[in-house]
Structure formats: C-alpha cells, structure tokens
Amino acid sequence: MLLRTAGHAVPPAIALDFLIPRTVLRRNFSESAHLSSELFHTTGFGRRSRPLSSLPSAASPSSSRSLTPGAVLQQLDRDVGTFDEQTLATTTNAQIETFNSSIPELSSALAKRDTQRVSELWATLKNSKLFTFFGPHHHDICSRGVSDYFAKRSHSDRFPEHEERLLRDIALVAAAGGCTDGLRTLMFREIKMRRPDAALALYEEYLEALREKGVLRRDESEEAEEERPEEVASSDDAPPALSPIRDEILLAAIVAYAQKNSFADALKVYLKAATRVSPSTVEEFTQLLRFDHALSAKMNLYARRLNAAALLARPPTLMKHLTNLTQDSAHVPLERLYSTAIAGATDPDPWLALTRQQLSGTRVVLLPDFFWPSFIRSFLACRRTDLAERLWDDMVKLGVKPDIVAWNAFLDGYGQMRSLPAVLKMWEIMNAQRVKPDALSHRALISAHFAANQPEGALQRFHQFERDYLTRGVSLEDSAVLAVYNTMLHGLLFVSREEDALAIKTKMETKGPKPDVVTYNTFMRYYGRKGNLRAMAGILQQLEPAGVKADVYTFSTLLSAMLKVRADAGEIVMNFMKKQGVVPDTTALTAIINNQLQDRTPQSFKVAMDLLSKMERGEFGDARPNAITYTSVLTAINRGMWLERSVVEEYNRRIWETMRSRDLQPNRTTYNVLLKASLDNPEPEGLENAMRYYRDMTLHGAHMGTDTWYILLKGLMDREQWDVAREVVEDMRGYKLNNITGSLRTLMNRLGRRNGSGDAAAAAAYR
Numbered sequence: 001m002l003l004r005t006a007g008h009a010v011p012p013a014i015a016l017d018f019l020i021p022r023t024v025l026r027r028n029f030s031e032s033a034h035l036s037s038e039l040f041h042t043t044g045f046g047r048r049s050r051p052l053s054s055l056p057s058a059a060s061p062s063s064s065r066s067l068t069p070g071a072v073l074q075q076l077d078r079d080v081g082t083f084d085e086q087t088l089a090t091t092t093n094a095q096i097e098t099f100n101s102s103i104p105e106l107s108s109a110l111a112k113r114d115t116q117r118v119s120e121l122w123a124t125l126k127n128s129k130l131f132t133f134f135g136p137h138h139h140d141i142c143s144r145g146v147s148d149y150f151a152k153r154s155h156s157d158r159f160p161e162h163e164e165r166l167l168r169d170i171a172l173v174a175a176a177g178g179c180t181d182g183l184r185t186l187m188f189r190e191i192k193m194r195r196p197d198a199a200l201a202l203y204e205e206y207l208e209a210l211r212e213k214g215v216l217r218r219d220e221s222e223e224a225e226e227e228r229p230e231e232v233a234s235s236d237d238a239p240p241a242l243s244p245i246r247d248e249i250l251l252a253a254i255v256a257y258a259q260k261n262s263f264a265d266a267l268k269v270y271l272k273a274a275t276r277v278s279p280s281t282v283e284e285f286t287q288l289l290r291f292d293h294a295l296s297a298k299m300n301l302y303a304r305r306l307n308a309a310a311l312l313a314r315p316p317t318l319m320k321h322l323t324n325l326t327q328d329s330a331h332v333p334l335e336r337l338y339s340t341a342i343a344g345a346t347d348p349d350p351w352l353a354l355t356r357q358q359l360s361g362t363r364v365v366l367l368p369d370f371f372w373p374s375f376i377r378s379f380l381a382c383r384r385t386d387l388a389e390r391l392w393d394d395m396v397k398l399g400v401k402p403d404i405v406a407w408n409a410f411l412d413g414y415g416q417m418r419s420l421p422a423v424l425k426m427w428e429i430m431n432a433q434r435v436k437p438d439a440l441s442h443r444a445l446i447s448a449h450f451a452a453n454q455p456e457g458a459l460q461r462f463h464q465f466e467r468d469y470l471t472r473g474v475s476l477e478d479s480a481v482l483a484v485y486n487t488m489l490h491g492l493l494f495v496s497r498e499e500d501a502l503a504i505k506t507k508m509e510t511k512g513p514k515p516d517v518v519t520y521n522t523f524m525r526y527y528g529r530k531g532n533l534r535a536m537a538g539i540l541q542q543l544e545p546a547g548v549k550a551d552v553y554t555f556s557t558l559l560s561a562m563l564k565v566r567a568d569a570g571e572i573v574m575n576f577m578k579k580q581g582v583v584p585d586t587t588a589l590t591a592i593i594n595n596q597l598q599d600r601t602p603q604s605f606k607v608a609m610d611l612l613s614k615m616e617r618g619e620f621g622d623a624r625p626n627a628i629t630y631t632s633v634l635t636a637i638n639r640g641m642w643l644e645r646s647v648v649e650e651y652n653r654r655i656w657e658t659m660r661s662r663d664l665q666p667n668r669t670t671y672n673v674l675l676k677a678s679l680d681n682p683e684p685e686g687l688e689n690a691m692r693y694y695r696d697m698t699l700h701g702a703h704m705g706t707d708t709w710y711i712l713l714k715g716l717m718d719r720e721q722w723d724v725a726r727e728v729v730e731d732m733r734g735y736k737l738n739n740i741t742g743s744l745r746t747l748m749n750r751l752g753r754r755n756g757s758g759d760a761a762a763a764a765a766y767r
Contacts, residue, residue, distance in 0.1 A: 099125070099128075102124055103138055106122070106142070107145060109121060110142075119166050122170060136178060136733065138177075139173070139174040139178060142171075143175065143179035143180065143182040144179075144182070146167050146170050146171045146183075149167060150185055150186075171186050172205055172209045175209065176212075178246070180248055184252055186202055187202050187249070187256070190202065192291065196256035199252065199253065200256050215244040216244050243273055247281050248285075250270065251281055251282065251299075251303070252285075253266075254270065254277070255295065257302070263349055264351065267306060267351055270306045271313055271364075276307060277306070282299070282300060283749075304336075304340050305351065308337055308340040309352070312344075312367065315368040315370070319370065325378065326382065330382075331382040331387070334378055334382065334384075335387055342394055344365070345367070350362060351364060352367055370405075372395060372400065374409075375391055376406060376413060380417060381413065385422075404438050404441065407430055407437075407441065410426050411441060411444035411445060412447075418452055420454070439469065439478065439480035439481050442469060443483050443487050445461050446458045446491065450487075450491035455491065458492075459500065481513050482514075485504065485513060486522060488504060489501050489504060489505065489522050493522060493526040517550065520539055520542065520543060520554070521553050521554055523535075523539050524540075528560055531561065531564065536557075536561060540558070543580075550576075550580045550582070552588070552591040553595060558573055558576065559592060559596075559607060560607050563607055570611065570614050570620065571619075574620060585622070586624060586628075589611065590632055593608045593633065594636060596608035597637065605643065608633070612629070627665060630670065631667060633651070634652065634673045637652075652677055652678075665700060666696075668702060668704070668705060668707075671693055671696075671708065674689075675690050675694065675711050678693065678715075679712070679716065679718070679719065682719075687721065709732055713728055713744065713751070717750070725751055729748060
C-alpha cells in the first residue's frame with residue numbers, strides 16, 4: 001500500500017525473490033518480475049490473494065531471453081531444493097486448480113458454519129498436500145474462520161466430537177503458520193468452561209505442530225535453558241534468536257496454569273518457551289478475562305513474576321537489561337523488577353533460590369551472583385539512595401552476607417554522586433564490621449575525594465593504600481592495584497598536579513606496578529589538551545622501551561593535538577601507526593574517527609570530519625571509508641543533542657549522497673539511524689526524507705527487522721501521521737515476521753484502537 005502510493009516508480013515487491021538465486025534474478029529481471037509475482041504469490045508474501053498460475057505443459061515453447069514458469073521452478077528446485085518438504089517442480093495443474101477452488105469455498109463454508117463442507121474441503125487440502133502453499137493470508141482465513149465459528153455462541157455450547165476435532169485441526173495448522181486467533185479462541189473456551197487441562201493440551205498440540213512444521217526443534221527446551229543465554233551474550237550487534245512460540249498462545253497457557261494455581265509449572269513452560277509476553281498482550285488479556293476478575297488479577301501477577309524470572313534465569317540478558325534501565329535512569333521499572341525478585345524469594349510459593357543449595361522444589365531459578373551489587377549501582381546511579389538502603393536491609397533480613405563487591409558498589413555509587421560524606425561513612429562501617437577493603441575499595445575512596453575536589457585528601461588515601469594494603473604481600477602486578485595507580489594519575493592531572501603525577505609514574509616505572517597503555521594515554525590526553533607536543537613526543541618515545549603498544553586512543557589523541565598545528569598531521573600519525581605495527585587501514589582509521597566523536601566536542605567533531613575527508617580524498621592510500629565508517633559517523637552524530645540540528649541534517653544528507661555515489665549499500669543500522677533522525681525533524685522535509693529512506697530499503701531488499709518497523713511506526717505516530725502509519729502496518733503484512741516485539745505490538749494496538757476495527761485487524765494478523 002504505502003510502497004505503491006508513496007513510492008514513485010518503485011516496482012512492486014516480488015513475493016519470493018529472496019529464495020531465488022541471484023544468478024536467476026540477474027537474467028532479465030524486469031521481464032520476469034510480473035510472472036514471478038503471479039507464480040509465487042500464494043506462499044503468502046504478496047499483497048492480495050491471487051490464484052496459483054497453472055504450469056506450462058512440457059511442450060510449451062520457451063524463450064532464451066526470458067524465464068518461463070517451468071524454468072523458474074526447475075532453477076528453484078535445483079538451487080534451493082525442496083520447499084516445505086514438497087518439490088515445487090512436481091506440483092501438478094490438478095493440485096493448483098484444487099487449491100484455487102478450495103480456499104475461497106473453505107472461507108465461505110466456515111462463515112456459514114457448514115461443518116460438512118468444511119470437513120470435505122479440509123480433507124481435500126490435506127490429502128492433496130496443499131498446506132505447503134499456505135501463506136499468511138490463507139492461514140488467516142482459517143484462523144479467523146475458526147474464531148468466527150464460535151462468535152455469538154455460548155462457551156458452554158456442545159459440539160459433536162468430530163466437529164471439535166476438525167476445528168482444532170484447522171486452528172492448529174493456522175497457528176503453526178503464525179495466525180493464532182482460532183487457537184486462542186479454543187483455549188479461552190476451555191478456560192471459560194474451567195477446563196485448564198484441556199487448554200494446556202491444546203498448547204502442547206500447538207508446540208507439536210510447530211515441531212512438525214520444522215520451526216521448533218524437538219530439543220528446543222534444553223537449548224532454551226542452556227544455550228540461548230550464551231548466544232544472547234555473545235554479540236551486542238546480533239539479535240537473539242527469536243522463538244516461534246507466539247506470546248498470546250503462551251499467555252493463554254499461563255492463564256490455564258493460573259487457574260490450576262500452579263505457578264511452578266507455569267514458570268517451567270515459560271522458561272522453555274524462550275520468549276517474552278509483551279505488556280500489550282497482558283493488557284489485552286486483562287480485557288478478555290473480565291468475566292473472572294480474580295483470574296485476571298492472578299494472570300497479571302503471574303506475568304510480572306514470569307518476566308522477572310526469565311530475566312534472572314539468563315544472567316547476560318539481565319545484565320544488559322539493567323545497563324539499559326540505568327542509562328535511561330528508569331528507576332520505576334528497576335524498582336518493580338527488584339521487588340518482584342525479592343518477592344520470588346520470600347513468597348509462600350517461592351520460585352527464586354538465593355543459593356545453589358536452595359535449588360529444589362518450586363525454587364527453580366538461581367539468583368545471579370551480581371544481583372546485589374548491580375542493583376546497588378543502578379539505584380545509586382538513579383540517585384535512589386532509599387532503594388539502595390532498602391536493598392541492604394533486605395540482604396540482612398534474608399541472611400545474605402554482603403561481600404566486598406557489594407561494599408564497593410556502595411562506595412562507587414556514592415562517589416559518582418559526589419557524596420564524599422556518604423563514602424566516608426560507609427568506609428567507617430566497613431572498618432567497624434571488620435570488612436577488609438580490597439584494591440578496588442581504595443580506588444573508589446580515592447576517586448570520591450577527587451570528585452569532591454579534594455586532591456590532598458586523595459593523596460593521603462593513596463599513601464594509606466600503599467602503606468596499609470600493599471604491605472600485605474599483594475602482587476603489584478595485580479590489575480586492581482594498577483587501576484588504583486591509574487585512577488590517581490587521572491585525578492592529579494585533571495587538577496593539573498603534574499609534578500605529583502610524574503612522581504607516581506616514576507615510582508611505577510622503577511618499583512611497580514608496571515605502567516600500561518592506560519597510564520601513558522592519561523598523560524597523552526593531558527599534554528594534548530595543553531597543546532604540549534614536545535611532552536607528547538616524550539611520552540610516545542617511552543612506549544617501546546616499556547614494552548607497551550599504542551592503541552586507538554593513543555593515535556586518536558595524537559591526531560587531535562597534531563591537527564591544531566600541523567597540516568601534515570595525518571601523515572605523521574600514519575607513520576607512527578606503522579612504526580607501532582598497526583596498519584593504517586580502513587578499520588583502524590574508522591576506530592580513530594569513532595573515538596574522536598565519542599568526545600562530543602566541536603573540536604573532536606572537526607577532527608573526525610577532517611580525517612573522514614582525507615580518507616575520501618585517498619590521502620591514506622587504500623584506506624577508504626566503507627559502509628561501516630559512514631554508519632559509525634551517522635550513529636555518533638545523531639546520538640544525543642551535542643550538535644546543532646542543522647549540522648546533523650547536513651551531514652546526514654552529505655553522507656547519504658556520498659554512499660550512493662560510491663555505490664556503498666547502507667546496512668540496517670544505517671537506515672535505522674537515518675529514519676529516526678528524519679522523523680525527529682519536525683519540518684515537512686523530515687517526513688519526506690524518512691519515506692525516501694524507507695522506499696530505498698524496500699527497493700534494495702534491505703533487511704527490515706522489528707527495530708526498523710518500530711522506529712518508522714513510532715516516528716509517524718509521534719508526528720500524528722496516522723494515515724501513513726496505517727499504510728506502514730499494511731506493508732508489514734507483506735513481510736514474514738516470525739515474531740513481533742512487545743514495544744512494536746503496543747504501537748500497533750494503539751494505532752488499532754485509534755482507527756477502529758480495521759487497523760485492529762491489521763495488528764491482529766501478528767498475534
């Protein structure tokens with residue numbers, strides 16, 4: 001829809017072009033586009049429901065310049081193999097005719113509640129093995145047909161057994177295909193009749209249908225509990241694997257367990273599903289359960305507990321979630337998550353084990369070791385000292401002895417709040433309770449003095465650290481000990497106590513701990529800001545004798561200082577990089593540019609853009625900017641409000657045009673940054689630019705994940721572009737999205753409630 005109305009001269013999307021080998025697509029694409037669209041539409045990726053094209057006979061003439069349907073099918077069969085367990089090339093005209101005639105008649109029979117005819121048509125489709133060709137549209141017909149079948153009928157109405165079995169079979173096939181209205185209706189019918197075991201049996205059949213379809217492995221539960229957390233933590237760039245289990249069906253099963261008062265079983269099922277029930281789905285179910293307020297309240301309680309338990313059961317995911325909440329100062333969800341976890345350890349039916357020894361019975365989730373110190377840091381970072389103190393009281397009540405990591409979390413947190421009295425008070429309590437501080441405790445104490453602008457106090461604490469702590473026989477090469485010295489150097493140089501800093505550095509070089517690259521970079525940054533190139537050169541000369549290799553930060557700091565006074569700064573830095581054994585290639589220069597932009601100052605921005613221009617002009621040989629370089633720049637300049645909007649928009653435009661002129665294909669991150677930046681621009685051209693980027697994504701076949709759809713839909717709704725937003729939701733129907741995030745579904749539901757049942761139906765297609 002939107003692609004047709006907003007796109008100028010944009011060809012219609014081809015249904016299965018991602019399955020066709022590029023060697024096929026390259027041959028006269030324009031001549032075969034219409035044919036391919038007609039031929040493959042019934043797999044469900046197109047806009048409308050069209051009949052399958054009949055296959056040509058063996059004697060049909062073929063052109064050497066165009067692809068015939070038979071040629072396309074043979075190429076697909078040869079290069080792609082089988083499609084959903086059925087070889088496309090063996091499909092007969094009779095099967096196609098049966099499919100084309102059966103689908104509309106099935107829809108009509110379901111609407112009329114003609115059970116006999118529905119049974120005949122369904123048996124025909126099954127026996128002819130035509131489920132293979134079902135796409136979202138056909139699954140939706142079946143799913144809605146089952147749901148409407150029970151409309152205006154009492155949940156207590158009895159149906160013949162064969163009729164129940166037929167409707168269940170249709171609903172399960174549709175649900176395995178991603179359309180779950182029918183199955184949800186059946187499960188709710190059992191719940192209303194207070195037959196939770198029957199609803200849970202439907203859930204198990206749903207899982208089996210997913211396994212038979214090949215989208216859910218039979219050992220999925222073990223992988224969900226053991227392997228998937230590590231996969232999530234392995235890369236911040238790669239999204240975690242999505243579960244094929246729809247959250248509305250999972251929540252229906254949770255409601256059944258709530259009806260049985262069995263949270264422990266609900267938790268096991270939830271963890272095995274490896275997905276998350278979104279808040280919008282919980283909100284929707286709250287309305288659906290108005291017939292039983294007690295059950296609705298219990299469902300909401302279970303949902304909160306289960307989401308918290310799933311996070312705690314996957315420590316890497318929990319850590320990332322806490323980091324995001326802390327960065328956003330989101331203290332309310334932080335408090336809610338913490339309270340739910342504590343309740344999980346103290347409620348009459350506890351599910352959380354504080355120690356490994358407690359893992360038994362209903363306690364099936366182990367509290368991660370970093371839970372207490374991480375929440376302390378998060379609460380204090382949000383300046384919620386009351387919550388941090390409440391956590392401390394909870395530890396005492398639960399018999400948890402705070403370890404040194406928890407004590408250090410308080411010291412660090414209060415120090416970052418520039419509350420030196422609180423840090424000193426905590427230090428006194430540690431001494432009173434005979435808690436032995438470690439090196440990081442001393443580092444936090446010293447840092448707090450510098451933050452309070454008390455360098456003399458910091459020096460005194462540092463000397464106390466050397467006198468009391470290092471005399472215990474602690475290794476000077478301990479990384480924590482080195483962190484104390486580097487913190488001291490940073491603090492002294494920040495207040496221009498250069499002589500004191502140099503004295504400590506000399507002691508490190510002669511007696512230890514041995515300086516590392518952070519030590520030298522600290523001095524490089526200090527001298528660079530003062531413009532003392534001679535001193536910087538002196539530091540650089542000390543690297544090789546000390547056995548220290550310069551890093552990206554070293555090169556970036558040197559370049560920033562050199563560009564102020566030397567026209568040949570780039571050449572000098574490149575030569576120094578080579579001397580250090582670092583090839584000044586695109587990757588290294590991109591890292592330097594990114595490092596400069598992280599400073600978020602006008603000077604660092606100028607340095608970064610100058611370096612980018614030099615790369616574009618070829619002043620560094622083959623080290624030319626690539627898509628990653630430009631994406632890194634776009635991400636940095638569009639994050640935060642540190643640059644004037646006009647400057648950001650100008651560079652967004654310039655980089656986009658440069659990438660196009662250099663034939664560099666933007667990746668999904670590039671598009672996401674540009675889409676968000678354009679939609680944040682309140683001027684009319686902001687919307688125009690966003691739609692241009694959107695059309696470009698579809699034209700070039702760029703992957704559109706749920707994050708892209710969220711950025712686009714939220715930006716349009718924030719601008720109150722309701723009609724365009726509706727068109728975007730319609731376009732989403734043409735993509736096979738295996739899962740919809742809770743935030744995206746919330747937007748779709750908001751749009752549906754605003755625009756009426758039509759848009760609600762569009763959103764429901766993803767349930």
